[in-house]
Structures are given as C-alpha cells and as structure tokens.
Amino acid sequence: MNVKILLEYDGTAYCGWQRQKNALSIQEVLETAISTITGEKVNVIGSGRTDAGVHALGQVANFKTNTRIPIDKLPYAINSKLPEDIVVKHAEQVAEDFHARFCAKSKIYTYTIYNSKFPSPLLRKYSYFYSKPLDINAMKRAAEKLVGIHDFKAFMASGRPVKSTVRHLQRLEVVQNGDIVKLEIQANGFLYNMARIIAGTLLDVGIGKKDADEMTSIIKSKDRNCAGKTLPPEGLCLVKVIY
Structure with missing residues (x-):
C-alpha cells in the first residue's frame, strides 16, 4: 500500500x-x-x-x-x-499514484524574525534575530509587489538547476505580533533558497536599505545580486503542503 x-x-x-x-x-x-x-x-x-x-x-x-x-x-x-x-x-x-512532491499544489512557509533589542535564548533556533527597528508598513508594501506569477530568478541561489524559474507566489504577508515579525509565504513551488532570499530582501526594505518600489525592478533584473541576502535557515519553517 x-x-x-x-x-x-x-x-x-x-x-x-x-x-x-x-x-x-x-x-x-x-x-x-x-x-x-x-x-x-x-x-x-x-x-x-x-x-x-x-x-x-x-x-x-x-x-x-x-x-x-x-x-x-x-x-x-x-x-x-x-x-x-x-x-x-x-x-x-x-492511491497508488499519489506522490508527495509531484501531487502538491502549493506550499506554505513562514520565516520568523525576532526584532528586539536583545536576543532570545529560547527562540535562537527558530528565528532570525535583528536588533534595529523595522518599518513593517514598508515591508508590507514590498511584499504586495512580489505576489503574482513572476520569474523569480533574482530570488534563487545557484546550485540547483531548474527548467523554469517562473513561480506563482500566491500569498506573501508580513505579520507583526510584539517582537515577532512573521513572513507567511505561499507559492506553487519554491526555487533554491527563494523563501530565505525574499525574507532577506524584505528585511532590507524594513531597514531602509531598499525601497518597496524596487521589488518590480529586482524581479525584472533576473539578477541574484539585486535582491537581498539569504537569511539563515533557522527562521524558516514548512508549515503546510496543499494537495
């Protein structure tokens, strides 16, 4: 079976x-x-x-x-x-033909940023610590511009060749709850390190290093160097796979 x-x-x-x-x-x-x-x-x-x-x-x-x-x-x-x-x-x-990977319609990931003056020993394995204030509204505006069907080549790390870098980013929300800033990302598929690079790019917007309106030009550039850094893995969690 x-x-x-x-x-x-x-x-x-x-x-x-x-x-x-x-x-x-x-x-x-x-x-x-x-x-x-x-x-x-x-x-x-x-x-x-x-x-x-x-x-x-x-x-x-x-x-x-x-x-x-x-x-x-x-x-x-x-x-x-x-x-x-x-x-x-x-x-x-x-069913015998069910395949966990190929039958998946979309996946939901969260990336957690702990935004506080001091790090949390209890959250250090499950979040990315950032001590300076973040402009959450700017991050939300930037997130909106990434939603849709786009070529996300600029948000892919090298190392895993794929046939196409076009993905449908169905939902990208920035949710703040106290010191916790959580990015909720749903897409029909993810490129190598895509979620962590999106998180790094939105963080750049939050600290004023990038403008929310730059997201469109970053997508069009298809250049990894135009997007933000790849944030560490501990903040990322696969929450749900939708079939």
Whole structure:
C-alpha cells in the first residue's frame, strides 16, 4: 500500500531533508525507522527538500509498504524508533499514484524574525534575530509587489538547476505580533533558497536599505545580486503542503 504521512521536525541537527553520503538527513533517519518496524527497505518521498537547519510543522511524505501494522497504529510504531526532534503526526493510505512532491499544489512557509533589542535564548533556533527597528508598513508594501506569477530568478541561489524559474507566489504577508515579525509565504513551488532570499530582501526594505518600489525592478533584473541576502535557515519553517 501507499502510505502518506504528516511530519513535524526540528531541523537543527540535520543536513536537510535529502539523504547525503557524509551527513545525517531527515530522510535517512525516517527510512531507517520505518525499515526497522516493517522489515522492508523503503524509499520515503518528501514533498520537498528542506535545507540544513530548516524546520517543518507540516512536511508530507509517502512510501510504499506491505506491512500489516494497522494504519492508525503506524505513527506510534514509527515514532518509537525516531529521535525526539522528528515526529510522525498522522498516517493514511492513499492511491497508488499519489506522490508527495509531484501531487502538491502549493506550499506554505513562514520565516520568523525576532526584532528586539536583545536576543532570545529560547527562540535562537527558530528565528532570525535583528536588533534595529523595522518599518513593517514598508515591508508590507514590498511584499504586495512580489505576489503574482513572476520569474523569480533574482530570488534563487545557484546550485540547483531548474527548467523554469517562473513561480506563482500566491500569498506573501508580513505579520507583526510584539517582537515577532512573521513572513507567511505561499507559492506553487519554491526555487533554491527563494523563501530565505525574499525574507532577506524584505528585511532590507524594513531597514531602509531598499525601497518597496524596487521589488518590480529586482524581479525584472533576473539578477541574484539585486535582491537581498539569504537569511539563515533557522527562521524558516514548512508549515503546510496543499494537495
């Protein structure tokens, strides 16, 4: 049967989702745990490759298995073999042709900025600390200009070639709650480091380094050097995958 699972994980200790030869990945740990309880060699397909240090509240994956473990008991069985920083929250049987990556319609990420005079020891692994005041209204205006179907080549880091750099950025909101500034980003797909570069560009607007109206020209430039820096991974979290 084809099993779809919902995952939450703290990415701090891992090289990212994808299995690598010389570093520990979420995929490897998960495949090892599932193989241990099923006695099968399994290939776990994720909805996307979160990078090193990136977290997930709602990562989705699927794998094929012949296990006789009841589907409602499967999360408990898998979790018994997983470390504390990875948890399977739900499992269900899906159609044989379901593919966690190719069937996804869109994904929602959040990027969290901790904007305060002093850093927070409790939030240091889950946010980017920035001590100077931010112009939230300017960041919101800039965000609006990025929404839509655009060529986001200027917001892509080199290293992962793709057929097309056009993406549909469906929603980009800047939400402030006290010292927490959260960027909520929904798109039909993300280029390599796209969310973190968008966050870095909006931060530049917030500190007055860039103007909100520059977003259009940055998109048109297709030049990575025109956008902001890539913010660190710890502030990024995959919140939901929509099918």
